[in-house]
Amino acid sequence: VAAASVTAAAAPPLPQLVQKDGRHALMVDGAPFVMLGAQAHNSSNYPAALKKVWPAIRDMHANTLEIPVAWEQIEPVEGKFDFSYVDTLVAEARKNKVRLVLLWFATWKNTNPQYSPEWVKFDNQRFPRMLDKDGKVNYCMSPFGEETLKADKKAFVALMTHIKQIDEAHRTVIMMQVQNEVGTYGLVRDYGPKAQAAFAQEVPQAVLERQKSPVKLAAKGTWSEVYGDYAEQYFHTYAIASYIGEIAKAGRAVYNLPMYVNNALRDPLEPMAPWKGNFASGGPTWDVIDIYKVAAPAIDLAAPDIYMPQSAKFTGTLDRFQRPDNALMVPELGNAPTYARYTYQVLGRGALGFAPFGIDYADYSNFPLGSKLTDKAMVEPFGSIFAVFRPMERQWAKWAFEGRTYGVAESDERTEQTIAMKNWTATVSFRQWRFGEKEWNPEIKDEPANTEKPSGGVAIAQIGDNEFIVVGQQVRLRLGGAGSNDGKPTMLARVEEGSFDPSGKWIMERNWNGDQVDYGINLPAKPVVLKIRIGTY
Ligand code: N0T
CATH class of the missing domain: 3.20.20.80 (Glycosidases)
Incomplete structure (x- = not known):
């Protein structure tokens, strides 16, 4: 017994x-x-x-x-x-x-x-x-x-x-x-x-x-x-x-x-x-x-x-x-x-x-x-x-x-989408080059590789007031203030690329900064995980 x-x-x-x-x-x-x-x-x-x-x-x-x-x-x-x-x-x-x-x-x-x-x-x-x-x-x-x-x-x-x-x-x-x-x-x-x-x-x-x-x-x-x-x-x-x-x-x-x-x-x-x-x-x-x-x-x-x-x-x-x-x-x-x-x-x-x-x-x-x-x-x-x-x-x-989680997929029309989160919005756009805007250069006729068909998507978890886990591919992401952050100037604190280990601990590989964030957070075709902190001033 x-x-x-x-x-x-x-x-x-x-x-x-x-x-x-x-x-x-x-x-x-x-x-x-x-x-x-x-x-x-x-x-x-x-x-x-x-x-x-x-x-x-x-x-x-x-x-x-x-x-x-x-x-x-x-x-x-x-x-x-x-x-x-x-x-x-x-x-x-x-x-x-x-x-x-x-x-x-x-x-x-x-x-x-x-x-x-x-x-x-x-x-x-x-x-x-x-x-x-x-x-x-x-x-x-x-x-x-x-x-x-x-x-x-x-x-x-x-x-x-x-x-x-x-x-x-x-x-x-x-x-x-x-x-x-x-x-x-x-x-x-x-x-x-x-x-x-x-x-x-x-x-x-x-x-x-x-x-x-x-x-x-x-x-x-x-x-x-x-x-x-x-x-x-x-x-x-x-x-x-x-x-x-x-x-x-x-x-x-x-x-x-x-x-x-x-x-x-x-x-x-x-x-x-x-x-x-x-x-x-x-x-x-x-x-x-x-x-x-x-x-x-x-x-x-x-x-x-x-x-x-x-x-x-x-x-x-x-x-x-x-x-x-x-x-x-x-x-x-x-x-x-x-x-x-x-x-x-x-x-x-x-x-x-x-x-x-x-x-x-x-x-x-x-x-x-x-x-x-x-x-x-x-x-x-x-x-x-x-x-x-x-x-x-x-x-x-x-x-x-x-x-705490949100997600979007690229639509057939490729249009920009906005995600409303707690005191922050995420603006998600598609078919973007990673440094700058295509309008800058009239000679650019083509679109980024492998975007002929809609393939972008992003899932976001807001794990703290100003902290996010982002998983995605083929999107440009921008965060902006809303609610109590509405109208305030904002700046990224950290955009860490990495992964969680089996015990749930975050392992950072590198911090995206400079060119890698100046034109939005541009996720490549291969899925990545980012841990983002942002602040206001
Ligand atoms: C699904 C699967 C399998 C708009 C089809 C879908 C599965 C069943 N049936 O491979 O048979 O067991 O649940 C039917 C889809 C109908 C066409 C809809 C077009």
Whole structure:
């Protein structure tokens, strides 16, 4: 008994999400953690395939791997579970010193049941698919399939039970994604008999209270009576969210890891309108996050998978998903080089995590969604940034939770951006030469090397009243007084280039002065970390 309790006491605390003043942190081993993540390809979830995952994770300098666990692989025969892949994965993750976020691919993976076991996906009687208005069978599983829910839940609980058994003392697995990019393409909702009966019921009170809708025709009533043209999407969302919520709840009852859902986006900028086939109905799109909060309280957050490279859409998406009641995490984004600059923006905004998709060396390229490349060169634009964040990852996560961090990425228009901080502003501009202004010399026709495409970004942590940690590339940064420093003349005290050692101690390499600061603080293409002090006189 004594030995057992010693072991139990030594187990690190469970990972969990905490919240303060509208900000969020993912606590791992009892302290804020920022997931510098990478997601493997969809079919890399086999022991032999992992050999091509780990080298990419190392080159990426990631601290976390996101990787699927498929229902079809853990329960190929009903009731007979096989966790050999999970065991190998967890053991190898520990050897590689990375954490895991496991992606439960089951009833819905990109909306379809492709990752369900064969005994599920071909048995429409027991595991019904949705029906369209004409009674035609749709590809997508019905969220009203009671047997489907029961079977998926049973498998997920078995998985959580197993993870608890092998990992409770380690906490290598820090989070679970439940299903993947759910909803339904091409059909707004299920018209099967159970769905029809439910659609004629009144909207649950909790939805009425929480969901902000462009249309509210009545204070209460059936879905159509209250939500008019939005009723079918909201109804389907509620059905899917309830299904996922129940699975998550059952899993957490066994082993209480943080859990989230991910979303294939609806356009964040186009004017709000009822569903017309332009995104997966029923998924956790930004407009229905409230329905997920109500129907799936066991899900901590809804997260955007960002495959929109346009800076306005990227930023619009972050704005939509980062809320006091919804922590920002970007569990997927394209792995093409254009996305690398967003690392600064997302981490600067205090996200729990950031993970480009398709980071392994399987012979498969995600182009045109992502990178053409499949090797080290694909990883490098992200890996070089993670490399400078890694030594200060725990400090960064703490600063972010304290609300001290900011971040921007170069926009497609290349325009200057201003960051408002406490009593200081940072002005960030792009495509600047490092000494002086191009207007000085009419013979200058070209632009600085490697700025043909937007690639700049900077993340800033204000660690003291007049002190900043700056991480970035391809930007010119200027600090100016604001608030109580407004109008005062200012001067840089120190612009130290360096890095944090593993104990959190700042190691200075040199102090930028003279030409290196006279025309702003010009960060080169290769990411650097600066510790800046500034004063007024
Ligand atoms: C993602 C990934 C994987 C604006 C695509 C994105 C992953 C899933 N789906 O490689 O399948 O499992 O979550 C869908 C993007 C649709 C195109 C959006 C264009």
